[in-house]
Amino acid sequence: MRRALYPGSFDPITYGHLDILRRAARLFDQLIVAVVENPRKEPLFSAVERRDLVKKALAEEKIRGVNVITYSGLLVDCARELGATAVVRGLRATSDFDYEFQFALTNRDLDSDIESVFLMTAGQYSFLSSSLVKEIAQYGGEVGKFVPDCVARALVAKLKRNRRRKEG
Numbered sequence: 001m002r003r004a005l006y007p008g009s010f011d012p013i014t015y016g017h018l019d020i021l022r023r024a025a026r027l028f029d030q031l032i033v034a035v036v037e038n039p040r041k042e043p044l045f046s047a048v049e050r051r052d053l054v055k056k057a058l059a060e061e062k063i064r065g066v067n068v069i070t071y072s073g074l075l076v077d078c079a080r081e082l083g084a085t086a087v088v089r090g091l092r093a094t095s096d097f098d099y100e101f102q103f104a105l106t107n108r109d110l111d112s113d114i115e116s117v118f119l120m121t122a123g124q125y126s127f128l129s130s131s132l133v134k135e136i137a138q139y140g141g142e143v144g145k146f147v148p149d150c151v152a153r154a155l156v157a158k159l160k161r162n163r164r165r166k167e168g
């Protein structure tokens, strides 16, 4: 049984993530999306909201057989506990490389039994990031091309709630 983890912030999940997920699901017997609870940047959505959006997006895109969890702590510990032997990451531009290189080498140093696997982005998603989607949504732009409907709706609702909270 080849089990892989696809870790990330997913704040929120985009079609770029979903493309990597769909392709990774073909390579492994079991794929688990691991939503990191405390990402490097202050997230817009809570870990549970991000996890639920991944689940909804998978259902909307009809991608079956992928589990979704949240995790905190070391990725290699999470992988070991779940019996995963691979960590999947997506690569967009060379700008992703430095961080991913460091991340992969550190993880290998911590546990050499866990292999990092990199999938190259699809051309049409090479510019796409969660940050870009949030920025477009913030200024009232249309994000339907970048994220599934359930995510677009959640973004509008979350930003409206945040705006009201700031004003009130």
Ligand code: ADP
Binding pocket: 007, 008, 009, 010, 011, 014, 015, 016, 017, 020, 039, 040, 088, 089, 090, 091, 092, 096, 120, 121, 122, 125, 126, 127, 128, 129, 130
């Ligand atoms: P992190 O904060 O861990 O980078 P992200 O949610 O931003 O979390 O990304 C998770 C993984 O998905 C990373 O490996 C990232 O490079 C990859 N990824 C994000 N967007 C895309 C995209 N448009 N195409 C391919 N891979 C992507």
